[in-house]
Amino acid sequence: MSTRRQSIQGFLFALPAIAFLLVFLVYPTIWTIILSFNTGKGLQFAKWIGFRNYTDLFTRDHQFIDLTHFPPSGAVFNNVLWVILNTGLCVGLGLVIAVLADRIRYERIVKAVIFLPMAIAATAVAVIWLFVYSPSAQIGLLNAMLTTIAPGFQPQAWTGQTDTVNYAVIIANVWAQTGFAMVVLSAALKGIPAEILEAARVDGANELGIFRRITLPMLSLPISVVTVTLIVWVIKVFDIIYIMTSGGPAGASRVIAYTMFVETFEGGNAGYGSAVAVIMLLLTIPIMLINIRRFRSERVTR
Amino acid sequence: MTVHVAQPENGAAPAGPVRREGSQWLALLVGRGGLHLAIVALTLIWLVPTVGLLVTSFRPKGDILASGWWTVLAQPNFTWGNYTEVINTQGMGRAFLNSLAITVPATLLPVLVAALAAFAFAWIPFPGRNGIFLGIIALLVIPIQMTFVPVLQILNPLGLTRSYIGIWLAHTAFGLPFAIFLLRNFFILLPADLLEAARLDGASNLRIFFRIVLPLSVPALASLTIFQFLGVWNDLLMALVFIQDPEARPLTTAISGLLSTYGTEWNLLSAGAFLLMVVPLIVFFSLQRYFVQGLLAGSVK
Numbered sequence: 268m269s270t271r272r273q274s275i276q277g278f279l280f281a282l283p284a285i286a287f288l289l290v291f292l293v294y295p296t297i298w299t300i301i302l303s304f305n306t307g308k309g310l311q312f313a314k315w316i317g318f319r320n321y322t323d324l325f326t327r328d329h330q331f332i333d334l335t336h337f338p339p340s341g342a343v344f345n346n347v348l349w350v351i352l353n354t355g356l357c358v359g360l361g362l363v364i365a366v367l368a369d370r371i372r373y374e375r376i377v378k379a380v381i382f383l384p385m386a387i388a389a390t391a392v393a394v395i396w397l398f399v400y401s402p403s404a405q406i407g408l409l410n411a412m413l414t415t416i417a418p419g420f421q422p423q424a425w426t427g428q429t430d431t432v433n434y435a436v437i438i439a440n441v442w443a444q445t446g447f448a449m450v451v452l453s454a455a456l457k458g459i460p461a462e463i464l465e466a467a468r469v470d471g472a473n474e475l476g477i478f479r480r481i482t483l484p485m486l487s488l489p490i491s492v493v494t495v496t497l498i499v500w501v502i503k504v505f506d507i508i509y510i511m512t513s514g515g516p517a518g519a520s521r522v523i524a525y526t527m528f529v530e531t532f533e534g535g536n537a538g539y540g541s542a543v544a545v546i547m548l549l550l551t552i553p554i555m556l557i558n559i560r561r562f563r564s565e566r567v568t569r
Numbered sequence: 570m571t572v573h574v575a576q577p578e579n580g581a582a583p584a585g586p587v588r589r590e591g592s593q594w595l596a597l598l599v600g601r602g603g604l605h606l607a608i609v610a611l612t613l614i615w616l617v618p619t620v621g622l623l624v625t626s627f628r629p630k631g632d633i634l635a636s637g638w639w640t641v642l643a644q645p646n647f648t649w650g651n652y653t654e655v656i657n658t659q660g661m662g663r664a665f666l667n668s669l670a671i672t673v674p675a676t677l678l679p680v681l682v683a684a685l686a687a688f689a690f691a692w693i694p695f696p697g698r699n700g701i702f703l704g705i706i707a708l709l710v711i712p713i714q715m716t717f718v719p720v721l722q723i724l725n726p727l728g729l730t731r732s733y734i735g736i737w738l739a740h741t742a743f744g745l746p747f748a749i750f751l752l753r754n755f756f757i758l759l760p761a762d763l764l765e766a767a768r769l770d771g772a773s774n775l776r777i778f779f780r781i782v783l784p785l786s787v788p789a790l791a792s793l794t795i796f797q798f799l800g801v802w803n804d805l806l807m808a809l810v811f812i813q814d815p816e817a818r819p820l821t822t823a824i825s826g827l828l829s830t831y832g833t834e835w836n837l838l839s840a841g842a843f844l845l846m847v848v849p850l851i852v853f854f855s856l857q858r859y860f861v862q863g864l865l866a867g868s869v870k
Binding site: 283285293299367382399404502540548 | 604605607608611612614615616617618619621622625633634635636637638639682683685686688689690693694695696698701705708709710711712714715716717718719720721722723738739741742743745746749774778799802803804805806809810820821824825828833835838839841842843845846849850852853857860861
C-alpha cells in the first residue's frame with residue numbers, strides 16, 4: 268500500500284476521536300474562557316464585563332473566599348482544607364494499612380474491604396455517611412456511640428453545623444478514597460526487594476529504623492504520585508458535597524466545583540460560573556503536568 | 570555475609586509468623602496481638618457503615634425510627650418493602666434501567682473510538698500524528714466544568730438533552746483523552762513483526778485492527794472498559810447537567826431527588842443507595858483484578 272494511502276487511512280482511523288474532541292472539548296473550552304468575561308445570563312453571551320467576574324470572585328464573594336476573619340472561609344479555603352486533610356489522611360492511612368496488612372495472612376480480605384468503597388458511587392458514599400452522622404442517637408451510629416461512651420453527650424447534627432460540616436464530609440471521603448492509596452502503596456511495598464530488608468535486619472536494624480530508612484524512601488515516588496492524584500480529585504470534588512450538604516449550612520461546605528455548578532445552573536450566572544471553571548483549569552494544569560510526566564517516565568503503578 | 574542466610578525458607582513467605590523477636594517495632598509497641606487488633610478495628614471501621622445501611626434497607630420504616638440498626642439482632646424483623654416501594658412507586662426501577670441505558674453505550678462508544686484512534690497513533694504514520702497525539706494528552710487537564718455551558722448550547726437546540734444521546738456524546742468525548750492515552754501506550758508494545766508480517770500478506774488496516782490488535786489487547790481493553798463503565802454508572806454531576814428529562818434520569822440523580830423531596834427518609838434512601846451500589850459491587854467481586862488495574866491506570870485522570 269502506498270504511503271499516501273496509509274497516511275489517509277491513519278487520519279481516518281483517528282478522525283472520529285478528533286471530531287469528538289474538537290466539538291465537545293476544544294471548542295467548548297475556548298467558549299468558556301471567552302464567556303468568563305461576560306455576564307452569561309441565560310447561558311448566553313449577554314454583556315461584556317472584562318475581568319469583573321474574577322475580581323468579584325476574589326474580593327466580593329464571601330462564599331468563594333473570605334479572608335476578613337481567621338480562620339478564613341469560603342469555597343477556596345474549604346478546598347485548601349480538603350487538600351490538606353483528605354490527601355494527608357488518605358495517604359497516611361493508606362500507608363499504615365498497606366504496611367500492617369503486609370504482615371498478616373488475611374491480607375487479601377482486609378485490602379478488599381478497605382478498597383471496596385472505591386467501587387461505589389460518591390452518591391452512595393454520601394448516603395452511607397449521612398446515615399452514620401444522623402442527628403438522632405436512635406438512628407445515627409456516631410451519635411449513638413458517643414452518647415453511650417460519654418453520658419451527657421448531646422447528639423450533634425454533624426453535617427448541619429458550620430464548624431463540623433467540612434470535617435464530617437472529608438472523613439466520609441477519606442473512607443472512600445483511602446483504598447486507592449493503600450492499593451498503590453501496597454503494590455510498591457511488595458516491589459521492595461526482600462534482600463535489602465533482610466540485609467538491614469542482619470545488620471541489626473530494628474523494624475522502625477527499616478521503615479524510616481529503607482521502606483519510606485523507596486516509596487517516595489509512589490507516595491508523591493498518589494498525593495498528586497488525590498489533589499486533582501479534591502480540586503474536582505463535587506458529588507459527595509452535593510448529596511451530603513448541598514454546600515450548606517449557609518454555604519459553609521461549598522468548594523470550587525460546587526460554586527461553579529450552583530452559580531451556573533441555579534444562579535443563572537454562566538459567566539461567573541465560567542470564571543470559576545477557568546480557575547479550576549488553572550489549578551489543575553500544573554498538577555496534571557507533574558502527574559503525566561511521572562506517569563510517562565515511570566510505571567510506578569504496576 | 571550472604572543475604573540468603575537470613576532469608577526465611579524460599580523468600581516468598583511474606584510476613585507471617587516467621588519473624589525475629591526483639592527487632593519488630595510493632596512487637597515492641599503493642600505485640601503481635603496489637604497488630605491483629607489494629608487491623609481488625611480498621612477493617613470494621615470500613616465495613617460497619619455499609620453494613621448499617623444494608624441492614625436498614627431491609628427494616629420497616631417504623632423500626633428504623635424506633636431503634637438503631639445495631640439492635641436488629643435483638644428483634645429481627647426484615648422486609649423487602651423498602652425495595653418494592655422505591656422500585657415501583659419512587660421510579661427507581663425506571664432509574665435503574667436508565668442508568669444501564671446511559672452507561673452501556675457511554676462505555677462502548679468511547680472505547681471503540683479511542684481504540685481506532687490509538688491504533689492509528691501507534692501503528693499508522695500520518696503527517697502531524699505526534700502533534701495531534703500530544704494535543705490529545707494535553708486535553709487531560711481540562712476539567713469537565715469547562716465544557717458544560719457550551720456543550721449544552723450544542724445539545725439543547727437538537728433536543729439531545731431530553732434523550733440519552735446528549736450524555737452519551739458528552740461521556741464519550743470526556744472519556745477519550747485518557748482512553749486514547751492508555752490504549753496507545755498499550756498498542757505500541759505489541760510485537761511489530763506480527764503487524765508487519767500481516768501487512769506484507771496484504772491485510773488491510775481494519776483487518777489488522779480487528780484480528781490482531783484488539784484480540785492481543787484484551788487486558789487493557791477490559792481495564793479501560795471497567796474503568797469507564799464505573800465512572801459513568803457512578804456519575805452524578807454530568808447527569809445533573811445533561812439529563813433534563815426526569816423520565817430519563819439515572820439512579821444517582823434519582824437518589825438526589827429522593828433526598829430533596831423527602832429529606833432523610835432512611836427506608837427509601839437506604840434501598841435506593843443499594844440499587845445504585847449493586848452493579849459496581851458485582852463488577853468489583855467478579856472482575857477485581859481488571860478493576861484494580863483500571864483504577865490504578867486511571868489514577869492519572
